[in-house]
Amino acid sequence: MVPTQSESVVAGNLTQFEYLALNSSLNLADGHARQELTAGQSLIVEELPRLWAAAVKRPVEEVERDAQRAYFELLGQHSHPADEGRVLSCYSSSVAMEIFARSLASRAQSIALIHPTFDNIPDILRGVGLRLVPLDEEALHAGDLDDVLLRSVQCVFVTTPNNPTGRVLPESGLRRLAQQCAEHDVVLTLDTSFRGFDPDAHYDHYAVLNASGCRWVVIEDTGKLWPTLELKVGWLVSSADVGLPLAEIYSDILLGVSPLVLSMIERLSQDAAAGGLADLHRFIAGNRAIVRGILGDVPDLRFPDPASRASVERVDLGDRSGLAVWTALSKHNVFALPCHKFHWADPGQGDHSLRIALSRTPSSVAAGSKALRTVLLDSR
Amino acid sequence: MVPTQSESVVAGNLTQFEYLALNSSLNLADGHARQELTAGQSLIVEELPRLWAAAVKRPVEEVERDAQRAYFELLGQHSHPADEGRVLSCYSSSVAMEIFARSLASRAQSIALIHPTFDNIPDILRGVGLRLVPLDEEALHAGDLDDVLLRSVQCVFVTTPNNPTGRVLPESGLRRLAQQCAEHDVVLTLDTSFRGFDPDAHYDHYAVLNASGCRWVVIEDTGKLWPTLELKVGWLVSSADVGLPLAEIYSDILLGVSPLVLSMIERLSQDAAAGGLADLHRFIAGNRAIVRGILGDVPDLRFPDPASRASVERVDLGDRSGLAVWTALSKHNVFALPCHKFHWADPGQGDHSLRIALSRTPSSVAAGSKALRTVLLDSR
Numbered sequence: 228m229v230p231t232q233s234e235s236v237v238a239g240n241l242t243q244f245e246y247l248a249l250n251s252s253l254n255l256a257d258g259h260a261r262q263e264l265t266a267g268q269s270l271i272v273e274e275l276p277r278l279w280a281a282a283v284k285r286p287v288e289e290v291e292r293d294a295q296r297a298y299f300e301l302l303g304q305h306s307h308p309a310d311e312g313r314v315l316s317c318y319s320s321s322v323a324m325e326i327f328a329r330s331l332a333s334r335a336q337s338i339a340l341i342h343p344t345f346d347n348i349p350d351i352l353r354g355v356g357l358r359l360v361p362l363d364e365e366a367l368h369a370g371d372l373d374d375v376l377l378r379s380v381q382c383v384f385v386t387t388p389n390n391p392t393g394r395v396l397p398e399s400g401l402r403r404l405a406q407q408c409a410e411h412d413v414v415l416t417l418d419t420s421f422r423g424f425d426p427d428a429h430y431d432h433y434a435v436l437n438a439s440g441c442r443w444v445v446i447e448d449t450g451k452l453w454p455t456l457e458l459k460v461g462w463l464v465s466s467a468d469v470g471l472p473l474a475e476i477y478s479d480i481l482l483g484v485s486p487l488v489l490s491m492i493e494r495l496s497q498d499a500a501a502g503g504l505a506d507l508h509r510f511i512a513g514n515r516a517i518v519r520g521i522l523g524d525v526p527d528l529r530f531p532d533p534a535s536r537a538s539v540e541r542v543d544l545g546d547r548s549g550l551a552v553w554t555a556l557s558k559h560n561v562f563a564l565p566c567h568k569f570h571w572a573d574p575g576q577g578d579h580s581l582r583i584a585l586s587r588t589p590s591s592v593a594a595g596s597k598a599l600r601t602v603l604l605d606s607r
Numbered sequence: 608m609v610p611t612q613s614e615s616v617v618a619g620n621l622t623q624f625e626y627l628a629l630n631s632s633l634n635l636a637d638g639h640a641r642q643e644l645t646a647g648q649s650l651i652v653e654e655l656p657r658l659w660a661a662a663v664k665r666p667v668e669e670v671e672r673d674a675q676r677a678y679f680e681l682l683g684q685h686s687h688p689a690d691e692g693r694v695l696s697c698y699s700s701s702v703a704m705e706i707f708a709r710s711l712a713s714r715a716q717s718i719a720l721i722h723p724t725f726d727n728i729p730d731i732l733r734g735v736g737l738r739l740v741p742l743d744e745e746a747l748h749a750g751d752l753d754d755v756l757l758r759s760v761q762c763v764f765v766t767t768p769n770n771p772t773g774r775v776l777p778e779s780g781l782r783r784l785a786q787q788c789a790e791h792d793v794v795l796t797l798d799t800s801f802r803g804f805d806p807d808a809h810y811d812h813y814a815v816l817n818a819s820g821c822r823w824v825v826i827e828d829t830g831k832l833w834p835t836l837e838l839k840v841g842w843l844v845s846s847a848d849v850g851l852p853l854a855e856i857y858s859d860i861l862l863g864v865s866p867l868v869l870s871m872i873e874r875l876s877q878d879a880a881a882g883g884l885a886d887l888h889r890f891i892a893g894n895r896a897i898v899r900g901i902l903g904d905v906p907d908l909r910f911p912d913p914a915s916r917a918s919v920e921r922v923d924l925g926d927r928s929g930l931a932v933w934t935a936l937s938k939h940n941v942f943a944l945p946c947h948k949f950h951w952a953d954p955g956q957g958d959h960s961l962r963i964a965l966s967r968t969p970s971s972v973a974a975g976s977k978a979l980r981t982v983l984l985d986s987r
Binding site: 240456483 | 625626630709734735836837855860861
């Protein structure tokens with residue numbers, strides 16, 4: 228447990244805000260999945276002792292390959308390179324991120340990073356000594372990147388679907404971005420941790436990346452999708468010619484992830500393919516409708532991401548301060564996430580919004596939204 | 608799965624040698640626990656669905672504190688600072704190591720590191736930009752450290768029990784080393800991943816460290832002790848005045864580890880305290896006796912660590928090359944670990960030894976030892 232200061236003291240980064248929520252009954256802060264298990268998922272948890280016994284008997288390579296196939300195929304990523312050994316299984320997407328960052332820093336000085344995005348990404352990249360250049364999400368979606376920008380960096384990093392906006396880079400946009408990266412010999416890195424929630428992100432990214440000829444890295448994450456008590460895998464995937472010491476630095480950090488977790492992910496992927504994923508999409512849409520229903524008529528409040536299907540929802544608070552609302556809300560023992568730190572290069576842009584986690588029980592989402600409604604109406 | 612090259616090609620580091628063994632039937636390479644579950648441990652695996660249901664209902668802080676108490680108390684570490692929030696739970700000891708290394712590199716340039724030791728420690732430290740100064744294991748045990756050495760570094764790093772030698776820093780030695788570190792304002796860092804195997808390492812290190820007044824970090828590891836399919840925790844523990852941004856960098860990498868894994872570790876610690884740990888010590892001693900019994904009369908062969916109780920055994924091959932023996936052994940599908948890379952500053956010192964993992968079924972240890980005996984006798 229990380230020591231947390233009294234709630235009135237502002238945390239230093241988004242994860243530190245999330246620590247403050249961890250032991251509260253109404254934690255709408257972190258993006259981890261904390262809803263109840265579905266009936267199908269409960270059966271898989273009951274199976275754990277059997278999955279353990281089966282995993283002990285099989286070569287770990289087989290267990291890993293089966294889990295990778297099931298997960299990547301579930302999300303439409305048919306051209307993933309698992310058979311070529313270019314999918315490295317990590318304890319989490321952040322561990323994959325750390326390995327990527329350390330590898331990149333050994334070959335590069337500068338990276339263009341989507342803005343806004345979750346702040347542990349810029350913090351890890353800065354922490355290993357890289358210079359960051361903000362890549363505005365609007366500019367990314369508006370058309371070609373500026374040649375001057377591309378000449379000034381050795382990597383472009385895009386989170387898609389983005390966190391907290393939920394915005395997805397469409398196939399045409401990825402194709403053009405990858406072509407530009409190929410032309411400038413810039414590595415294109417994608418963080419697709421929220422991919423599972425949005426079918427618009429289920430086109431085959433690996434086919435597009437391979438066709439472009441660019442050097443690329445993708446970080447995939449099973450950790451946001453299912454309420455698995457933090458048992459998860461982050462996958463660090465790369466092109467054959469990536470030119471970064473990913474496998475070497477991986478081998479400094481781990482021998483491999485748990486075959487039990489891999490087996491569980493294979494089973495959860497099968498359950499999702501058999502209808503569980505569609506159920507999850509309906510579940511998140513239902514929780515989003517609860518938030519919008521309860522807060523929709525609060526004066527000067529807006530939902531800035533109307534098309535988002537991610538498991539988080541941003542709320543624009545008008546002229547209210549996100550931090551002041553967060554503080555008032557925390558006095559009701561409800562914890563959301565103030566958004567200023569997502570805007571890592573210009574926190575002021577996020578000063579008036581909150582992020583609400585939707586991977587929770589509907590009753591928690593409703594209770595948290597009602598408390599937020601009370602706080603917002605009281606502040607008028 | 609990390610791509611591995613053909614077996615005749617030498618791997619770049621010890622973990623890469625371990626990958627080569629992962630899918631073989633006779634893997635005596637890595638130090639992870641791969642023996643069969645005991646009857647008591649099997650019951651805990653059967654309990655996993657119940658532990659899951661219980662963990663969901665409790666604040667993660669409580670689950671974590673209970674696991675920490677059970678594990679640290681089991682190994683005699685009564686003065687551990689879990690109640691002060693100075694025990695950070697990581698996915699593994701290597702993740703704890705990475706967080707420590709990045710924190711240290713933000714404040715320091717040079718570190719004295721025990722020699723030999725497992726090579727991912729120097730590789731991670733070098734990877735974050737630190738300058739390494741070898742600290743010979745013999746010199747460490749011979750008496751006071753050289754003042755010139757202590758003035759040239761900002762940290763001293765000791766693995767105890769050491770890997771691969773099994774050598775334990777005794778209480779008197781730790782007291783004097785910690786005093787010297789206090790006098791020179793040098794951080795003292797201990798990696799105690801193999802602590803569980805040796806009662807000589809069960810004196811209360813935290814009491815000694817606290818009394819010394821030095822700044823200190825300890826990395827503890829549940830991962831070597833029990834055959835838990837890589838489900839484990841690395842604990843990153845520090846003094847109140849450590850002066851390193853450990854909690855900040857921790858928060859860049861993770862929100863927390865799995866409450867299911869924590870609950871399992873609590874139960875395994877209870878089982879160990881009720882007799883399981885003594886059973887494990889007898890089990891490892893039995894496997895060590897198998898290795899020594901089968902290989903003892905091979906000409907020019909020596910066991911250089913007669914007092915070791917660690918779950919690995921070094922074999923000195925006389926004038927034979929460790930790499931040549933490893934290659935011949937691998938043709939029998941038996942994989943051990945050549946020792947040259949443990950001697951990270953002078954690989955030649957390890958050119959004539961192999962490390963054999965003992966956390967395996969006795970039949971595997973016997974079969975591997977017999978194959979090694981054949982290889983060694985054939986090579987005469």
